[in-house]
Amino acid sequence: MSNPENVKNPPLLRVDDIVLSFGGIHAIKGVSFDIIKGEIRAVIGPNGAGKTAMLNVINGFYKPDSGSITFKGTTYSSVKPHTAASEGIARTFQNVALFHGMSTLDNIMTGRTLKMKTSLFWHLFHWGPAENEELANRAVVEEIIDFLEIQHIRHTPVGKLPFGLQKRVELGRALAAEPLMLLLDEPMSGMNVEEKEDMSRFILNANEQLGTTIVLIEHDMGVVMDLSDRIVVMDRGLKIADGIPEKIKTNKAVIDAYLGTTHQEHASA
Secondary structure, three states, rough: OOOOOOOOOEEEEEEEEEEEEEEEEEEEEEEEEEEEOOOOEEEEEOOEEEEEEEEHHHOOOOOOOEEEEEEEEEOOOOOHHHHHHHHEEEEOOOOOOOOOOEEHHHHHHHHHHHHHOHHHHHHOOOOOOOHHHHHHHHHHHHHHHHHHOOOHHHHEEEEHHOOOHHHHHHHHHHHOOOOEEEEEEEEOOOOHHHHHHHHHHHHHHHHHHOEEEEEEEEHHHHHHHOOOOOOEEEEEOEEEEEEOHHOOOOHHHHHHHHOOOHHHHHHHO
């Protein structure tokens, strides 16, 4: 991790003045920040802050009411999820979204879908170019299985795995797409201490060894402070702080939001 405070490199992604509402509920209220290639960028805040909504805007699940996103130098007001994926943005979710009846290997193979270029004709017969392509993609998946140290569950249906290993398989499926940017939505939720340590190690390795830019939503502040280069803090749809961990942990607005001071003032107003 480079731990940048005054970053001079052009951002890989920038969100500018994003506004998102659902009926009368304002989920995001004019939020702007950037993400530098190669960093681990955390997005934190209390429940209901708008963190997951922001990830959904970045990868196209939600279309913002206004504002823009710039990715790899191209600016747009919204994007389709499949376009975001093909451009190099991958995603994991709060609740594991795997095919429970399929093996670990087959689940991770689904992450290679966008890399498969052979026509449906050849795949129907599983011969010629299709067979060669599948072998090449399977070799990539086997490397990811080794990278995540899950060789022993290669052929196990993921529905039979403990939650911590399911989270690791989901990380593997996202990495199989070879993303430039990986959005991780609470990757440590439901894990014990040992599982969190393992997941933290794999996230760091993905960042440092694979060069994957990471955007991380996580409630465990110890994990956030240890892993992140920079942190953006949201509360009630607003950005209330942005900076390196050392500054965020002493920021009064952040402390108030997490201790409930801000919310208590709103309630009594």
